[in-house]
Amino acid sequence: xxxxxxxxxxxxxxxxxxxxxxxxxxxxxxxxxxxxxxxxxxxxxxxxxxxxxxxxxxxxxxxxxxxxxxxxxxxxxxxxxxxxxxxxxxxxxxxxxxxxxxxxxxxxxxxxxxxxxxxxxxxxxxxxxxxxxxxxxxxxxxxxxxxxxxxxxxxxxxxxxxxxxxxxxxxxxxxxxxxxxxxxxxxxxxxxxxxxxxxxxxxxxxxxxxxxxxxxxxxxxxxxxxxx
Amino acid sequence: xxxxxxxxxxxxxxxxxxxxxxxxxxxxxxxxxxxxxxxxxxxxxxxxxxxxxxxxxxxxxxxxxxxxxxxxxxxxxxxxxxxxxxxxxxxxxxxxxxxxxxxxxxxxxxxxxxxxxxxxxxxxxxxxxxxxxxxxxxxxxxxxxxxxxxxxxxxxxxxxxxxxxxxxxxxxxxxxxxxxxxxxxxxxxxxxxxxxxxxxxxxxxxxxxxxxxxxxxxxxxxxxxxxxxxxxxxxxxxxxxxxxxxxxxxxxxxxxxxxxxxxxxxxxxxxxxxxxxxxxxxxxxxxxxxxxxxxxxxxxxxxxxx
Numbered sequence: 001x002x003x004x005x006x007x008x009x010x011x012x013x014x015x016x017x018x019x020x021x022x023x024x025x026x027x028x029x030x031x032x033x034x035x036x037x038x039x040x041x042x043x044x045x046x047x048x049x050x051x052x053x054x055x056x057x058x059x060x061x062x063x064x065x066x067x068x069x070x071x072x073x074x075x076x077x078x079x080x081x082x083x084x085x086x087x088x089x090x091x092x093x094x095x096x097x098x099x100x101x102x103x104x105x106x107x108x109x110x111x112x113x114x115x116x117x118x119x120x121x122x123x124x125x126x127x128x129x130x131x132x133x134x135x136x137x138x139x140x141x142x143x144x145x146x147x148x149x150x151x152x153x154x155x156x157x158x159x160x161x162x163x164x165x166x167x168x169x170x171x172x173x174x175x176x177x178x179x180x181x182x183x184x185x186x187x188x189x190x191x192x193x194x195x196x197x198x199x200x201x202x203x204x205x206x207x208x209x210x211x212x213x214x215x216x217x218x219x220x221x222x223x224x225x226x227x228x
Numbered sequence: 229x230x231x232x233x234x235x236x237x238x239x240x241x242x243x244x245x246x247x248x249x250x251x252x253x254x255x256x257x258x259x260x261x262x263x264x265x266x267x268x269x270x271x272x273x274x275x276x277x278x279x280x281x282x283x284x285x286x287x288x289x290x291x292x293x294x295x296x297x298x299x300x301x302x303x304x305x306x307x308x309x310x311x312x313x314x315x316x317x318x319x320x321x322x323x324x325x326x327x328x329x330x331x332x333x334x335x336x337x338x339x340x341x342x343x344x345x346x347x348x349x350x351x352x353x354x355x356x357x358x359x360x361x362x363x364x365x366x367x368x369x370x371x372x373x374x375x376x377x378x379x380x381x382x383x384x385x386x387x388x389x390x391x392x393x394x395x396x397x398x399x400x401x402x403x404x405x406x407x408x409x410x411x412x413x414x415x416x417x418x419x420x421x422x423x424x425x426x427x428x429x430x431x432x433x434x435x436x437x438x439x440x441x442x443x444x445x446x447x448x449x450x451x452x453x454x455x456x457x458x459x460x461x462x463x464x465x466x467x468x469x470x471x472x473x474x475x476x477x478x479x480x481x482x483x484x485x486x487x488x489x490x491x492x493x494x495x496x497x498x499x500x501x502x503x504x505x506x507x508x509x510x511x512x513x514x515x516x517x518x519x520x521x522x523x524x525x526x527x528x529x530x531x532x533x534x
Contacts, residue, residue, distance in 0.1 A: 049445070050534070071533075071534040072450075074534050075444070075447045075448060075449045075450070076447065077447075078444070078445060078446065078447035079446070079447035083445050089438070089441070089442055089445075091438065091439055091442065102442070102443075102446075103442075103446035105245070106443045106446060106447070106448035106452055106453075107446065107447050107448060107452075108238075108239065108242055108452070111241070150446070154446065154447070
């Protein structure tokens with residue numbers, strides 16, 4: 001569960017990116033975050049995984065107030081959270097398998113467990129047969145599938161995606177959306193910032209629209225609502 | 229939620245991983261590795277030479293300190309009773325540790341012995357010994373020598389007081405001055421070496437920024453991220469200590485082989501190669517390690533803030 005109360009974020013350069021947000025996202029929900037560029041979407045998303053710290057307010061994620069969390073506890077907090085980016089953020093020198101295993105190795109999981117779990121998530125994103133390839137040998141959609149696999153390999157309660165289809169062609173975007181839907185039906189909360197009108201209007205979920213750092217619209221099974 | 233195959237203490241497997249990562253970036257950094265290892269090497273050569281000299285000087289100083297004595301020449305006019313009185317008077321001085329009597333006959337024998345073959349010429353004097361009976365006085369503290377000597381000088385039946393006037397003080401001053409200059413020099417060099425190592429590590433970190441970012445996103449602890457860099461610094465420091473140890477050991481062994489026979493019988497001695505070179509090697513490796521780890525701690529710190 002994610003809950004924000006009276007959240008403000010003002011950057012040192014004077015820009016107020018988030019200007020008083022209250023929102024509650026329940027466990028198992030699928031939420032689109034929409035809005036024009038520079039409206040504060042990115043800051044809103046980044047605060048959820050403690051990449052940015054709010055200037056004011058509380059942000060509860062999985063029962064932890066991450067506005068006040070001690071730096072030492074951030075790593076443990078992040079293990080219950082998956083993040084997916086527009087640019088995939090894969091390590092180019094590691095194979096598909098190694099990229100995913102990396103996320104478990106750095107938290108010192110048992111080798112046996114790593115092997116089993118990596119194969120499981122590779123199966124989920126349908127890339128078992130490409131486990132030994134390097135990211136550069138894959139298409140954009142396949143790379144994004146690897147990065148999604150990495151984000152869920154820790155079995156997180158929440159997956160946060162920042163424009164995951166931004167670099168992909170429409171057809172590939174649908175594939176990616178299907179995977180997110182699959183993850184969501186297994187009980188994981190998905191929060192996705194997106195500019196993809198068609199997807200939002202077709203695969204209906206809750207829509208939160210942000211403009212000038214405020215939530216201007218919050219509807220169950222909402223519409224994209226902007227001309228894109 | 230932490231249970232899924234995750235453990236908290238560091239496993240051998242994890243340590244192996246860190247070591248592998250650190251060695252990888254040492255070879256990848258090529259020239260920067262070379263530069264920082266060289267900096268450590270130069271620093272440690274100078275530190276090592278300085279240490280070798282200082283420890284030998286210290287040893288000489290200690291020997292001399294232990295050797296400082298006041299030789300009180302007793303006036304020939306003094307009879308047994310006068311000598312006894314003088315002895316009691318000297319013993320009452322608070323600075324005095326011990327007093328021993330050396331007759332003029334003993335004094336002559338010592339002189340003849342110390343001059344070797346040429347000393348035989350002095351055997352002629354055995355019949356008519358021109359030397360005085362002597363009290364050899366040792367003070368509790370070598371620095372009190374002067375004070376005690378000037379008090380004794382004023383006593384009756386004292387013809388002369390000898391204690392290497394001036395020489396001892398000069399030597400102590402010289403040793404102290406060279407120690408201070410050396411320390412300043414070494415501190416400057418240590419800083420240079422630390423700075424170069426921290427720059428090398430910084431390059432590693434920048435090269436792996438992406439990797440670090442991902443590690444942090446998936447929940448790696450700072451310690452886990454830090455370890456490979458600490459080890460890299462450690463290797464750089466230890467690598468830098470190898471050449472100095474080899475050079476100094478070879479040079480010192482040769483110097484010892486050359487000097488030791490010449491100094492034989494002299495009261496000045498240099499420290500024997502074994503165990504002195506083992507001690508120096510240990511100190512140099514330790515210093516290299518400290519420089520390396522310190523340098524990497526300095527550059528990692530900034531990158532691991534949340």
